[in-house]
Amino acid sequence: MVLSTDLDKQFGFARGHLERLSGVFSRHVCQEDDDQITLAVAAARLAMQKAAVGPGEIDLVIGACGVPYQPLPTTAPLVMHRLGIPEGNAAAFDVNASCLSFLTAVDLAAGRIAVGQSRVALVFSAEIASRALPWKEQPDVAALFGDGAAAVVLTVAAERDSTIRASVMRTYPSAYEACEIGAGGTRFDFQRQPAEFAAHAVFRMDGKELFRITRRHFPGFVDELLAAAGWSPADVDLVVPHQASPLALKHMIQQTGMPGARVVNIAARFGNQIAASIPTALDIAWAEGRITKGMRLLLLGTSAGVSFGGMAIEV
Missing domain, CATH: 3.40.47.10 (Thiolase/Chalcone synthase)
Known part of the structure; x- marks a missing residue:
């Protein structure tokens, strides 16, 4: 966790300046030995654990990141591989709707499940927002962002499910x-x-x-x-x-x-x-x-x- 006061010191601002500009007093920042795939895999494994779903049960993986790991190929296949989902067992692709990528991916996954094209879907969002920020030109904007990742597992609904x-x-x-x-x-x-x-x-x-x-x-x-x-x-x-x-x-x-x-x-x-x-x-x-x-x-x-x-x- 990085405090805004830490960033004040790093970029030469008076103490409290960035929090006054942005309203944000802390955020997570990815460490140098971590990357977007590491964050995505960690979040996905937690979601799979909570849903009691193993890698072999997942038949759809959707990457829902506003900024991808790289332009080509998409992020989802690499996350699928790192999770140990068997090759050919799932479709894996990305959906990019900027900050709405997660909602868009969940909507798409739910639709595929509803028509029988998938049974168990994994949707992940992992962002390293701390990179490519305009600290010189727009410090008030740069101070808004933090890194993070989260994931969900969607399955065919039973009675009284969400x-x-x-x-x-x-x-x-x-x-x-x-x-x-x-x-x-x-x-x-x-x-x-x-x-x-x-x-x-x-x-x-x-x-x-x-x-x-x-x-x-x-x-x-x-x-x-x-x-x-x-x-x-x-x-x-x-x-x-x-x-x-x-x-x-x-x-x-x-x-x-x-x-x-x-x-x-x-x-x-x-x-x-x-x-x-x-x-x-x-x-x-x-x-x-x-x-x-x-x-x-x-x-x-x-x-x-x-x-x-x-x-x-x-x-």
Whole structure:
């Protein structure tokens, strides 16, 4: 765990400066001898242990990382291999919807299970968000992020098992450039455009533009999700949101009208873990006893692109 005061000292800021800018006072940072695959495998093994599922039972592995291990091949096959899942026993691929990758992957896995294409699916999100941060240009943005990983196992539902009541995603691409890492794909040629490639290899975010589009559209999106589930706001027992930032969570609570006591808020302690934020918050809520059988959960998030996503679940 790295405190914001540690980063103040490292980057030459006055003590307390980064916490005042970001609202985040601590976050996990991956050690030099660890990597994204190590984090993913550790999270996956814990999920498999809790679900009492062995490697030979898994027939679908979906990597749900906002930033992959490398551009090609995808991350999921390597995680599948490290977990000892027999070759040819499972399909393994990635889904990338930025910070909404976990929800998108769970939705896809549930759909495949529902139509009989899979029986046991593993979805993992592992992020090393501490790399490629704009410490010189946007320290307030860089201080928001932390590393982390989480995973879930989905199986064919038995009677009285958890149920997904609704899943909705809506995209507003007019703000496409408000949150991005431009290099690493085909946009810039490393051989012909080394300066452009390097300049766009660091994360950039326009917080004001993201706030503008979220304020305009997010409340209506939440209404649409609740209507799809057949719920009213009063029916929701717990909201598990993407931990974009402490300020973003404060605005979300105000916009949706959900009481703060019903919102899992770990942003100040863990920072923004990109796609791993929602499953990490979900796991912490379980561990703290905030989720019990019969509860109605609302998983909510925003992502670069810009997209809003949500899932209504009866536990």
